[in-house]
Structure formats: C-alpha cells, structure tokens
Amino acid sequence: MKKYLAYIRCGFLEGCAYRSTFITGMLANFIQAVVLYYVWKSIFTYQEAVNGYTWEIMKQYVFVAFLCNSVFSMGFEMNIAERIVKGDIILDLLKPLSYRGMLFFRMLGTAGLEFAATFVLIGSVYLSVNGLQYLSGTRTALFLISLFLGMGVKFCIQYIFSLLCFYTDNSYGVTKAREILTNFFSGALIPLAMFPGVLREIVKYLPFQGIIYTPCCIFIGTFSVEESMISIFLQIVWIVVLGLLGSLLGKKAFGVISMYGG
Amino acid sequence: MQKYGTYIKLYIMFQVQNIKSLAQYRTDFLMMVFFTLFSQGCNLGLICIIYSNIPQVGGWTMWEIFLLYGFLLFSEGFINFFFQGAWKITNMIHMAELDRFLVRPVPVGLQLLTAKIDFDGLNKMVIAAAVLAVGFGKCEISWDVKKVILLLVFLAEACIIRVCMIWIASCASFWMEGKKNSLNYFVISLGEMAKYPMVIYPPVFQGIFGYLIPYAFVSFYPVGYLLGKEGTGAGALGIPFFCVLMLAASCMVLRQGLANYESSSY
Numbered sequence: 001m002k003k004y005l006a007y008i009r010c011g012f013l014e015g016c017a018y019r020s021t022f023i024t025g026m027l028a029n030f031i032q033a034v035v036l037y038y039v040w041k042s043i044f045t046y047q048e049a050v051n052g053y054t055w056e057i058m059k060q061y062v063f064v065a066f067l068c069n070s071v072f073s074m075g076f077e078m079n080i081a082e083r084i085v086k087g088d089i090i091l092d093l094l095k096p097l098s099y100r101g102m103l104f105f106r107m108l109g110t111a112g113l114e115f116a117a118t119f120v121l122i123g124s125v126y127l128s129v130n131g132l133q134y135l136s137g138t139r140t141a142l143f144l145i146s147l148f149l150g151m152g153v154k155f156c157i158q159y160i161f162s163l164l165c166f167y168t169d170n171s172y173g174v175t176k177a178r179e180i181l182t183n184f185f186s187g188a189l190i191p192l193a194m195f196p197g198v199l200r201e202i203v204k205y206l207p208f209q210g211i212i213y214t215p216c217c218i219f220i221g222t223f224s225v226e227e228s229m230i231s232i233f234l235q236i237v238w239i240v241v242l243g244l245l246g247s248l249l250g251k252k253a254f255g256v257i258s259m260y261g262g
Numbered sequence: 263m264q265k266y267g268t269y270i271k272l273y274i275m276f277q278v279q280n281i282k283s284l285a286q287y288r289t290d291f292l293m294m295v296f297f298t299l300f301s302q303g304c305n306l307g308l309i310c311i312i313y314s315n316i317p318q319v320g321g322w323t324m325w326e327i328f329l330l331y332g333f334l335l336f337s338e339g340f341i342n343f344f345f346q347g348a349w350k351i352t353n354m355i356h357m358a359e360l361d362r363f364l365v366r367p368v369p370v371g372l373q374l375l376t377a378k379i380d381f382d383g384l385n386k387m388v389i390a391a392a393v394l395a396v397g398f399g400k401c402e403i404s405w406d407v408k409k410v411i412l413l414l415v416f417l418a419e420a421c422i423i424r425v426c427m428i429w430i431a432s433c434a435s436f437w438m439e440g441k442k443n444s445l446n447y448f449v450i451s452l453g454e455m456a457k458y459p460m461v462i463y464p465p466v467f468q469g470i471f472g473y474l475i476p477y478a479f480v481s482f483y484p485v486g487y488l489l490g491k492e493g494t495g496a497g498a499l500g501i502p503f504f505c506v507l508m509l510a511a512s513c514m515v516l517r518q519g520l521a522n523y524e525s526s527s528y
Binding site for chain 2: 034035039047190
C-alpha cells in the first residue's frame, strides 16, 4: 500500500506541475457549461418544463455536471502512447506493482487537486446561482460516493482505450474519440432523460451514464433514495465488468509490444 | 506585385512538400477521417436532441443553428488545412526552431504559416459544406446572384478572422516566458459560444465575444444577415472592417514579436 501512496503523491505533484494544461481544460469545459446555461435559459423563457426538467433543476444540473466532468479530466492515453513509442513503458511494466494500480493511484492524486480547484470555482458559481435551498445532507453524501464510483468507471473506460494505443500510434484520435463518446453518452452536455426514445433505451445499458448522469441526478434529487442506491449498485457492477475486461485485454495488449532497447 | 506572385508560388511549394510528408501516415489518416466524422456527428446530434424537445432557441430554428455551426466548422477546417502553422508558433519559439526561418530569404510569416498541415481540415470543410447545403436547403431564402456572392464573401471573411485570432493568440508567446501558451486553445474553446445566436447571452458576454474576440462576426452576423434576421444588418457591414483590423493587428503582432524575439538556443 505504501508503494501506491507514493504514486498518489506523484500524481498530485504532476498535477501541480502541469497546472496550465489542467486550467485550460477546465476553462474550456467551463465555457461549454456557461453556453449550455444560457441556451437552456433562453429555452425556458418560452416554456415551463422540458421533458420533466424545469429551469430550477436545469440550473443545478449544468453546474453539477461540469463538476463531475472536470474531476479526473486529464486523460492518460496520450501519455501512455508517448511512453510506448519511446520504449519507456517497459520500465512501468517491470515495476513490482500492478501497472493498472499504478495508473489509478497516480490519477487519484491528480484528481484530488482537480477536485479541490473545480470545487472552489463551481461551488461559488453554484451558490451564487442557486443558493443553499436545494442542498440536503443525505443526498450530498450519496452524491460524493457516486462521484467517486463514477471516477472508477471513467478510469476503467480510459484504461481500455489506452490499451488501443498499443496497436496504433494515433493517440490523439483515440483520446478525442473517447472524450466525445463519454461526453455524449454520460450526460455531460444534456440530461440523458431528454434523449429521444430508442437512444434513451440504448444509453440505459451503457456504462457511460455512471460517470456524470448518475451522480448529478442523485445530487439534484431526480432520483429517490431507493433509485440512488440501485444506480450506485449499477456503477459498482460496471466497474467490476469493465475492470475484468481491462485485465483480459491488457494481457493481450502487453504481448504485442516489441521494443528496441528501451 | 511580382513579389506577391512569388510568395504565392512559394506557399504552394511548401504545402506540396507538407502533403508529401503525410504519405507515411496513411492508416492514421483513415482513422482521423473516421474520428472526425464521428465527433462532428455527435456534435450535430446534440443540437438535434435539444431541438427534439423544443421548437426554437432565442428565435432560431434548428436548421438556422446548423448554418452557424457550418460557418464555424468551415473556418476551422480552413485553418487546419491551409494555415495550420499558426498553431505551431508557440512550440517553434520555445524550441528556438524559429532561428532557422530568420536566416532564410523568405518572409518569416509565410514560413510560419506553412510550417504544418493537417489533412483533417479538408475533411472538416467537406462536412461543413454538407451541413451548410442541408441547412440552406431547409431555410427559406430567396437566392439571387447577389446573395450567392455575399455568402462566399462571408465565408472567406469568417476564415480570415479566425486565422487572425489564432495567429494573434499564438504570437503572444513572443512575450510569454515558459513553454506553454494556452491562449490559442482558449480562443478555440470560446468558439463554442458562437454555435448559438448571440442574442441569448447577457450584454457583458455579447461585448466580450462580439467585439473583443470577434466571434460574432464569424458566424452570427453573416448567417443572420443572409437569413434576414433583425438587427444583424449593421453587424454584417462591420465584418470587412473587422477583417482588415484583424489582419493589421496580426501583421503588427508578428513584427513587434520578431523585434522582441530572443532565441533560447545557443
């Protein structure tokens, strides 16, 4: 465990060192959140409710979704691809700890920093827009659990995508595709409840909703306590499934690399 | 005049060399085509999903929003394909690669603009053209020769304004210490705002992204004018003015920046 703690620290320091990357990413996300905020605002001046969502709920959703999206925002696919090309990856694989564990704890360290920074920014925006009226103790606690599990789901998905980099050099394309896929299907841009019929059904059976939609719905109270429990359980199931899939694919992918020197 | 003819010839030669260098990444190119199609599809899908729930945003229908999107995407593809070098300035300054350019008897600006090519841009322009075609087909516009010419002029102006935006943001590296200059990413991210009509934003944002970073002149005013929206006539007249202003600013920034440039190499 001590070994992994060192990686948490390492990830944290890494986050500090590359803060400009993180800040740009966060600002880009933030602009998107602001744009969506005003789009919805103009929509709700014409009608009271859209698919059961009122302006009151939407105001919260936009910002909470932004918070969930910003935590754990740095993808590690590009980093891994670079290490594969250079041959440094072999140093990671030789270390006496699990490769995936190392990645995870490193991300955890960075995520801690990201969470703190985003929380201050979005917390103040949220409070100035919504005030304290919608907050509730139990829901916030459940939200934090769900947010943490959502990070787990996101990590598993990123890990599987990062394995693709063992087969292709196009890490930029892989990263972009993963980002767009998760943004679209996780509810980062629009609540999944607004998806049209068939798509809504499909999304239900995908793991992506656990990343953003589930924690958001728990926080803003669209899910009852019982529903929240069920969806948290679903998140855990997805983490196990994707985790197993990751190990399986990992075994294959590690066999592919061949290196000159290193 | 002959001088400019030579520059254009040189530009074409540089770009042809760039295209040749791409031949070694053939699979990556195909993957990029797929990823771009996929991501633009998702973006348009998002607009469709929003509109499947509601009839209009700020008085604009879905097809009209598609036109805004088409203008933005087209200008983005244009930068990627023709002037992708504008993105590379930051890195070149940091790695002192600029020194190489300074000693050649060709204008530095020309060399910087052709420093890189991104074939994905062509892809984006094709998608954007398709989106525009569909959008214009669904919107009722009485076309005549004047409007067709205006459309082409507007598109060209949108491209120029956006190239200048990236150019100026990248050139800020001349004055910034350190490796990273995130300003150009920031400018690109701001484009997100121009995907929707400007009227939905509060006055402060309208001021910032209408005039300080003139995105309104890339998508909102030209499309609004073509569609005959209220209050866009004056703005459409302002587009050439902003175009010239941005071009002048770009030239000035490059000149000042080069005067200020200290190579980091030894």
